Amino acid sequence: MGPKKIEVLDMKRSNAINIGMKVLPPPRTISTALLKMDSSMINREGIEKLLHTMLPTEEEREAILNAQYQQQGVPLGQAEQFLLTLSAISHLKPRLELWLFKLDYDTTEQEISEPLMDLKQGVQELHTSKTLRYILSVLLALGNFLNGSESRGFSLEYLARLPEVKDTLHKHSLLHHVCSAVLEHFPDGTDLHSELGALCRCHRVDWTELQQKLDKLERDCKQSIEHYKVIFKSPDKTKPLHSK
Numbered sequence: 002m003g004p005k006k007i008e009v010l011d012m013k014r015s016n017a018i019n020i021g022m023k024v025l026p027p028p029r030t031i032s033t034a035l036l037k038m039d040s041s042m043i044n045r046e047g048i049e050k051l052l053h054t055m056l057p058t059e060e061e062r063e064a065i066l067n068a069q070y071q072q073q074g075v076p077l078g079q080a081e082q083f084l085l086t087l088s089a090i091s092h093l094k095p096r097l098e099l100w101l102f103k104l105d106y107d108t109t110e111q112e113i114s115e116p117l118m119d120l121k122q123g124v125q126e127l128h129t130s131k132t133l134r135y136i137l138s139v140l141l142a143l144g145n146f147l148n149g150s151e152s153r154g155f156s157l158e159y160l161a162r163l164p165e166v167k168d169t170l171h172k173h174s175l176l177h178h179v180c181s182a183v184l185e186h187f188p189d190g191t192d193l194h195s196e197l198g199a200l201c202r203c204h205r206v207d208w209t210e211l212q213q214k215l216d217k218l219e220r221d222c223k224q225s226i227e228h229y230k231v232i233f234k235s236p237d238k239t240k241p242l243h244s245k
Contacts, residue, residue, distance in 0.1 A: 008078040009064045018080035021055050028086035035090055038100050045104055052097040057084035095228035102225045113214055116206045123200035130196040135187040139179050 008015065025031060025047050034042035043051075065081050077085060087093060127133065140163075145152055163176035183190055194201060 005075055006078040007065070007068045007072055007075050007081055009068045010061065010078070010080055010084075014061075015078065015080040018055060018083055021050050022079070022083055025050070028083050032086065032090055035093070035096050035100070038096075038103065040104065045101070048097055048100055048104070051087075052094065052101065055083075055087070056094060056097075057088040062088040092228070092232050095231055099225050099228045099232070102221055109214065109218055113211060113218060116203065116208075116211055119199040119202045119206070123197065123203045126197045126200055130193070132183070132187075132190040132193045132196055135183050135190050136179060136193070139182045139186070140175075143175070143179065143182070 010018070026034070026042055030042055031051070033039070061084055065077065065085050068081075069075075069077065069085075076082075090096065140160075141152070141155060144150075144155055144159075163179065164174045166175040167173060168175075168178070
């Protein structure tokens with residue numbers, strides 16, 4: 002039986018802390034890494050573990066300090082010492098959340114910005130696509146011919162019906178006839194897909210999910226600003242972070 006140590010945590014909590022410590026650097030190193038946001042000391046997995054399963058509660062801190070006061074000279078258990086060391090870091094949870102936000106920001110920004118850039122480019126492609134103008138003009142001309150009208154435009158919803166409308170003789174679709182007319186009368190036309198590449202990529206985007214990511218990024222940005230204000234306006238001396 003080893004020397005007596007102060008152990009106030011229940012066995013489940015103590016075991017969880019001790020297991021988590023095996024994949025983390027020593028507590029003092031963790032403290033330094035947190036204050037500097039140094040990812041060479043703690044990786045993302047370690048930051049998440051600290052944030053989600055190893056944060057000391059105020060009740061745990063008070064229990065450890067009370068036991069330490071009552072049993073002066075008795076060393077703390079490993080898990081208790083770990084939690085007490087972490088609890089000495091001011092604004093521990095905001096620091097960890099701010100650090101995670103910093104690590105994830107570039108990837109999140111790219112996931113959001115790339116589809117939006119494609120959308121912007123896709124709108125430009127619609128305005129400048131020569132082949133698309135040829136197709137629409139031929140379709141308008143055929144529609145006016147078939148309907149005996151002189152309309153100056155048509156609803157874009159009609160484009161979805163092009164493969165469905167067929168002639169009575171050869172059963173060719175209206176889409177087939179439009180393509181044939183474009184090839185015959187506009188030989189300088191090109192592959193429509195190549196002219197609308199960005200727009201085709203936009204078709205594969207889940208815009209609802211993208212909006213959710215954008216909303217979350219906005220919330221996280223606001224929260225991170227608040228965390229930053231709290232940490233850097235704090236009068237204590239444990240606040241050094243990368244202030245960039």
